[in-house]
Amino acid sequence: MNSNSFPQSWRRGVYEAIARRRDMRSFLSHPIPAETLSRILSAGNQAGSVGFSQPWNFIVVEDEELRASVHDHVEKERARAASAFSAERQQQYLNFKLHGILEAPINLCVTCDRERFGPAIIGRNTIRDTDIYSTCAAVQNIWLAARAEGIGVGWVSILEPDELRRLLGIPPHVLPVAYLCLGYVERFPEQPMLAAAGWLPKLALDQLVFSNRWGEPPSGELTDKLRPPATAPQESERTEQHAHTEKRRGLIVIYTGQGKGKTTAALGIVFRALGRGLRVGVVQFIKGKWKTGERLFAATLPNLDFRVMGQGFTWEGDDLGAHRKAAREAWQAAKDLISSGEHDIVILDELTYCLLYDFIDIADVITALRERPVHVHVIVTGRHAPQELLALADLVTEMTAIKHPFDGGVPAQIGIDF
Numbered sequence: 310m311n312s313n314s315f316p317q318s319w320r321r322g323v324y325e326a327i328a329r330r331r332d333m334r335s336f337l338s339h340p341i342p343a344e345t346l347s348r349i350l351s352a353g354n355q356a357g358s359v360g361f362s363q364p365w366n367f368i369v370v371e372d373e374e375l376r377a378s379v380h381d382h383v384e385k386e387r388a389r390a391a392s393a394f395s396a397e398r399q400q401q402y403l404n405f406k407l408h409g410i411l412e413a414p415i416n417l418c419v420t421c422d423r424e425r426f427g428p429a430i431i432g433r434n435t436i437r438d439t440d441i442y443s444t445c446a447a448v449q450n451i452w453l454a455a456r457a458e459g460i461g462v463g464w465v466s467i468l469e470p471d472e473l474r475r476l477l478g479i480p481p482h483v484l485p486v487a488y489l490c491l492g493y494v495e496r497f498p499e500q501p502m503l504a505a506a507g508w509l510p511k512l513a514l515d516q517l518v519f520s521n522r523w524g525e526p527p528s529g530e531l532t533d534k535l536r537p538p539a540t541a542p543q544e545s546e547r548t549e550q551h552a553h554t555e556k557r558r559g560l561i562v563i564y565t566g567q568g569k570g571k572t573t574a575a576l577g578i579v580f581r582a583l584g585r586g587l588r589v590g591v592v593q594f595i596k597g598k599w600k601t602g603e604r605l606f607a608a609t610l611p612n613l614d615f616r617v618m619g620q621g622f623t624w625e626g627d628d629l630g631a632h633r634k635a636a637r638e639a640w641q642a643a644k645d646l647i648s649s650g651e652h653d654i655v656i657l658d659e660l661t662y663c664l665l666y667d668f669i670d671i672a673d674v675i676t677a678l679r680e681r682p683v684h685v686h687v688i689v690t691g692r693h694a695p696q697e698l699l700a701l702a703d704l705v706t707e708m709t710a711i712k713h714p715f716d717g718g719v720p721a722q723i724g725i726d727f
């Protein structure tokens with residue numbers, strides 16, 4: 310950290326966009342709002358470029374006939390490329406979906422004007438292709454900005470530049486560098502498709518970094534930092550380690566059901582996690598400002614961000630508008646807590662009631678949970694957890710009411726109930 314570094318949540322955002330960017334080939338048909346597209350294109354236009362030559366143009370291709378022509382050409386080239394692979398790999402190659410030209414609502418051709426501001430450009434005297442490198446930097450900015458906007462990008466390179474020039478009317482001195490498909494997607498996979506399919510392995514960083522000269526491994530502290538935890542497992546350990554790493558992602562836990570114990574169970578985890586030095590955020594969606602033991606204790610704990618944001622919902626005689634407003638404010642706070650990644654565990658206490666009364670949009674909740682930073686555990690409590698939430702969860706426990714002191718007229722007790 311130094312005075313020029315970003316605040317923690319910005320830094321995390323940058324690294325999350327990098328880690329969660331994927332090449333996408335399947336798209337939803339929703340249009341991309343012009344405002345969002347312009348932000349993404351502006352990210353492209355802010356890329357570094359050799360001698361500040363900014364050699365790029367962005368051709369937004371929406372016309373269906375034009376896209377169909379590009380599609381047909383790519384399909385032809387895709388089939389032609391199969392012969393480059395060994396016989397046993399050809400079928401696997403042909404089964405891969407390698408573009409979503411027709412599904413994506415927008416195709417984008419990023420070009421490089423090889424004569425812009427030329428012929429003399431600072432830095433381009435010896436390496437003439439630095440203009441193309443600059444255009445690739447613009448493409449990467451687009452890819453990352455789109456990911457941050459929840460929009461998938463697929464790079465399609467199985468085509469002849471001259472054919473693309475012909476179809477899009479691109480002059481001869483301008484090189485079409487990237488043909489991209491852009492659109493909203495169902496979900497972004499964690500792994501690159503070609504890694505998941507076993508086509509090629511993901512290379513380990515410590516094998517790629519050299520010190521001073523080609524092939525010389527880095528020494529000292531850097532070597533340890535580059536290695537993934539528990540490096541170089543024996544072949545026999547690999548599967549187990551993979552499974553272990555898989556398990557170490559953030560979980561979605563739901564405590565639901567009619568019985569008492571949902572918030573209590575979540576608070577038990579808070580106690581355990583704080584004991585481990587983890588940071589915990591709690592948003593209480595329904596409970597009002599009345600005193601509870603947990604709220605009083607929370608005020609004394611440094612690693613616990615405890616927010617009581619409900620209005621004590623009772624339904625009868627309540628002003629629903631006020632509750633809806635409180636619920637939405639609480640949800641915004643919860644979303645910010647989750648996406649910042651600053652807390653290891655975020656508890657959404659009694660969120661389910663806000664979903665039940667439609668104060669908060671379930672689709673928005675699902676998206677925020679799906680897209681949370683990988684390490685963040687989220688615990689949701691409350692009765693009537695909706696199916697979509699149950700489907701997404703890793704752990705669901707239903708509290709069953711077998712007996713309750715209320716039924717015998719015994720009132721709520723300090724330390725047990727509040």
Ligand SMILES: Cc1cc2nc3c(=O)[nH]c(=O)nc-3n(C[C@H](O)[C@H](O)[C@H](O)COP(=O)(O)O)c2cc1C
Binds near residue numbers: 333406464467500
């Ligand atoms: C220059 C370039 C061209 C690419 N061309 C294609 C393509 O024609 N079709 C395709 O399915 N993916 C293409 N990709 C995507 C890569 O396959 C993908 O980036 C890689 O497998 C890693 O996956 P990830 O981007 O999801 O991390 C291209 C990527 C780059 C950088």
